[in-house]
Amino acid sequence: MANAPPRRGRRPATRGGRAAGLRHAKSGGAARPEAKTAVDLFPSLAKHQTLEELAYRDIRRAIVEGRIAPGARVVAHTIATAAGISRIPVMQALRRLERDGFVKINPHKDVIVSSLSPAEFRERFLLMAALEGLCVREGAGRVTGELLSRLRALQKEMGAARAARNAARAVAADSEFHRLLWETAELPHVSQILQNIWDRGEYYRVIMHARRGGFAAESLAEHEQILKALEGGDAAGAARAIEQHRMRAMERLAETT
Numbered sequence: 001m002a003n004a005p006p007r008r009g010r011r012p013a014t015r016g017g018r019a020a021g022l023r024h025a026k027s028g029g030a031a032r033p034e035a036k037t038a039v040d041l042f043p044s045l046a047k048h049q050t051l052e053e054l055a056y057r058d059i060r061r062a063i064v065e066g067r068i069a070p071g072a073r074v075v076a077h078t079i080a081t082a083a084g085i086s087r088i089p090v091m092q093a094l095r096r097l098e099r100d101g102f103v104k105i106n107p108h109k110d111v112i113v114s115s116l117s118p119a120e121f122r123e124r125f126l127l128m129a130a131l132e133g134l135c136v137r138e139g140a141g142r143v144t145g146e147l148l149s150r151l152r153a154l155q156k157e158m159g160a161a162r163a164a165r166n167a168a169r170a171v172a173a174d175s176e177f178h179r180l181l182w183e184t185a186e187l188p189h190v191s192q193i194l195q196n197i198w199d200r201g202e203y204y205r206v207i208m209h210a211r212r213g214g215f216a217a218e219s220l221a222e223h224e225q226i227l228k229a230l231e232g233g234d235a236a237g238a239a240r241a242i243e244q245h246r247m248r249a250m251e252r253l254a255e256t257t
Contacts, residue, residue, distance in 0.1 A: 051089035055079070056096050063102050063113055066203040070115040074103060100196055116200065118254065124197050125250035131194050132181065132246060133239040136226075139184030140235030147184065148231055151177060155223050162215035167206050170215035174205075177223065181242070201253075208256040216252055219245070 059079070062068045076094060080087040094111050097103045104112050116124070154177040161170035175198065182191040209215045222245035229238035 051085050052092040052096070055083070055085070055090050055093035059090075059093055060097060060100075060102060060199070063097075064199045064202045066206060068113050070113050070203060072113045074111040074113060076111065101200060114200075116204070121201075121250065121253065124201065125246055128194060128197055129243045129246035131190055132178070133243045135182045135185035135187065135190060135194075136230075136239040136242055137235055138187060139181070142184045142186070143230055143233075143235075147180060148227070150180060151227055151230070154180075155220070155227060158215055158220060158223070162213060162217070162220070165213065167210035167215065170209055171202070171206050174215070174219070175202075181226075204253055208253050211256050212252070216249075218248065218252065222248060 059068070059074065068074060074094065076087050076090045080090045083090075094103060094105065098105050098111075102114055104114050106112070154173045157173040158170050158177070161167075161173060178198070179191075179195070182194050185191070209219075222241065225241040226238050226245065229235075229241050
């Protein structure tokens with residue numbers, strides 16, 4: 001008995017009868033535009049980010065930017081439904097945010113955005129003053145002309161934002177100014193601690209600067225002292241200036257918010 005001819009492999013079926021991965025087909029002799037790939041549509045998935053990571057980043061950003069204010073209740077079910085995902089990765093993200101100090105989860109599973117008491121504010125500013133001073137001292141040998149130029153540009157941006165009474169723009173430049181100083185030390189764990197503390201206070205800083213004309217004039221003057229010390233090669237003086245800046249910022253925040 002003769003062998004039957006081999007069957008041709010079927011093209012995998014997809015919605016609408018099209019093959020998966022089909023880029024274009026002839027239609028009247030003209031090629032259709034190339035279809036978007038999964039990477040085009042879902043760039044975060046291409047970076048191998050989990051749903052928990054994506055939920056963590058989005059909720060954290062909403063808290064940092066003040067879209068979810070301190071004391072507000074966060075409902076995991078509502079977030080999950082809006083995002084079209086299950087409640088599990090959202091709760092995992094919220095537990096991670098609790099470990100980072102952004103929210104508190106009570107025994108009844110209610111999730112509340114953390115508020116900072118005066119004592120907590122003071123502790124965090126003391127810690128930031130010590131760690132920022134450490135970063136400036138540790139990074140003394142890595143202060144380059146390029147770094148100083150970037151810091152100067154950010155100082156100018158803060159001044160322009162104050163003139164425009166744009167607190168959010170000023171705070172963004174302020175954040176970058178300090179982050180550059182942290183990174184100069186090349187102490188990643190210290191930088192991460194500072195970033196978490198910084199983010200916890202973002203909401204309050206925006207309010208404080210908005211109430212002081214878009215950006216506190218005192219902050220600009222204190223930044224100038226830090227810059228002049230760095231430009232003069234005085235790392236110890238710059239460290240003292242940044243420590244004083246941080247403690248004065250604590251006083252301004254207490255007076256204004």
